Amino acid sequence: MSTTVVDLRSDTVSLPTAEMRARMAEAIVGDDVYGEDPTVTELESKTAAIFGKEAGLFVPSGTMGNLLAIMVHCHRRGAEAIVGDLSHIFLYEQGGAAHLAGVQLATIRNQPDGTFSLQELRHKIRNYKDCHEPVTSLVVVENTHNICGGKVIPLAYLDELAALVREPGVGITRIALHMDGARVFNAAAALGVSVERITRDFDSVSVCLSKGLSAPVGSVLVGSKDFIAEAHRLRKALGGGMRQVGILAAAGLVALEQVVPLLVKDHERTKRIAAGVDKLRSPNVVVDMPSVQSNILLLQITQPKLAADEFANRLGVVEPEEIAAGVTDKQGAGIVLKASARDWEFMRLVLYHQVDDEQVELAIKKLTYVIKQYDARWP
Ligand SMILES: *Cc1c(COP(=O)(O)O)cnc(C)c1O
Numbered sequence: 367m368s369t370t371v372v373d374l375r376s377d378t379v380s381l382p383t384a385e386m387r388a389r390m391a392e393a394i395v396g397d398d399v400y401g402e403d404p405t406v407t408e409l410e411s412k413t414a415a416i417f418g419k420e421a422g423l424f425v426p427s428g429t430m431g432n433l434l435a436i437m438v439h440c441h442r443r444g445a446e447a448i449v450g451d452l453s454h455i456f457l458y459e460q461g462g463a464a465h466l467a468g469v470q471l472a473t474i475r476n477q478p479d480g481t482f483s484l485q486e487l488r489h490k491i492r493n494y495k496d497c498h499e500p501v502t503s504l505v506v507v508e509n510t511h512n513i514c515g516g517k518v519i520p521l522a523y524l525d526e527l528a529a530l531v532r533e534p535g536v537g538i539t540r541i542a543l544h545m546d547g548a549r550v551f552n553a554a555a556a557l558g559v560s561v562e563r564i565t566r567d568f569d570s571v572s573v574c575l576s577k578g579l580s581a582p583v584g585s586v587l588v589g590s591k592d593f594i595a596e597a598h599r600l601r602k603a604l605g606g607g608m609r610q611v612g613i614l615a616a617a618g619l620v621a622l623e624q625v626v627p628l629l630v631k632d633h634e635r636t637k638r639i640a641a642g643v644d645k646l647r648s649p650n651v652v653v654d655m656p657s658v659q660s661n662i663l664l665l666q667i668t669q670p671k672l673a674a675d676e677f678a679n680r681l682g683v684v685e686p687e688e689i690a691a692g693v694t695d696k697q698g699a700g701i702v703l704k705a706s707a708r709d710w711e712f713m714r715l716v717l718y719h720q721v722d723d724e725q726v727e728l729a730i731k732k733l734t735y736v737i738k739q740y741d742a743r744w745p
Contacts, residue, residue, distance in 0.1 A: 377717070394612065423587045426608065430606050436462075446471070446501060487530065490502070502541060503537075525567070543568045548574040573588070648738075651669075662714065663715040684701065
């Protein structure tokens with residue numbers, strides 16, 4: 367039995383485009399540790415310009431970008447960074463802040479919209495006038511918020527946050543703001559504003575080229591000249607000094623030029639899949655339409671006898687009856703839909719550059735069939 371695969375586990379499975387491969391082959395390169403790779407320099411300065419910041423630094427991963435930001439902003443011993451309790455930095459970066467930077471992370475509860483309470487933040491910021499306390503030196507916002515389902519952080523909230531940390535008397539040292547903007551271009555596409563506006567009041571931003579932007583590797587960290595100079599030094603210590611890395615930066619340039627303008631399409635397609643599930647009015651699998659804001663879709667499993675990973679596994683299997691029922695592509699191949707479980711309750715689907723309209727239709731077909739199977743079993 368032949369099958370066709372629609373892989374919506376993550377936007378990290380996105381592939382370099384033909385144009386990226388062509389530009390990679392032709393890229394003019396040099397030893398970037400000597401500062402002699404013109405393609406890397408171009409990517410760094412173009413990204414900085416897009417964000418309205420002074421300088422940029424190409425790093426191997428978003429994890430390294432975030433870690434460098436923490437290291438530079440929290441250079442003083444006994445420094446603390448405040449991050450959301452559902453943030454990537456807290457959940458998925460191996461506690462690198464403690465592990466490698468000697469920085470204490472304090473968590474603040476993330477709300478379902480990806481924000482945290484600013485009132486709570488005000489009380490969490492610590493002031494070293496009291497010698498018992500660490501010094502709050504950094505606050506991090508994730509945008510879009512991954513675990514919360516690609517939530518776009520509202521501009522008014524960001525403005526209020528910036529006003530709060532800049533208020534005289536809030537913190538003794540200046541508190542820096544970092545945005546984990548792994549998907550900040552998705553936030554900009556969803557809001558119809560520039561990334562520069564979103565990150566205006568942030569001292570630094572880390573943006574991934576290798577997620578929805580479809581480049582094979584890399585992130586860019588942007589900020590002031592002084593901030594980037596320090597991050598550049600520390601990147602070498604972390605083993606992130608790369609040599610003829612213009613090969614990779616070339617793909618990043620194509621991502622900025624050609625993939626960023628198409629992100630709105632990923633969002634439209636994500637909403638289309640969401641609407642396809644919503645239409646079923648299933649008592650077992652539900653979608654909250656207003657929560658579908660960018661390229662991440664969370665499906666909530668309301669049936670207690672069904673775990674999200676079982677649902678995901680079922681979508682990856684083609685049963686013979688499906689073929690008979692016409693749940694196939696145009697050539698009659700069965701549909702393997704790859705998805706991931708966020709936890710026991712939510713299944714996660716993520717769209718990216720290579721997921722086209724046809725794949726969206728196949729995903730809806732498969733979801734409809736499997737959800738109807740569940741609904742027949744648990745009406
Ligand atoms: C993927 C991701 C990162 C880390 O990026 P890597 O390149 O995988 O290290 C950081 N923050 C968020 C929100 C992410 O989704």
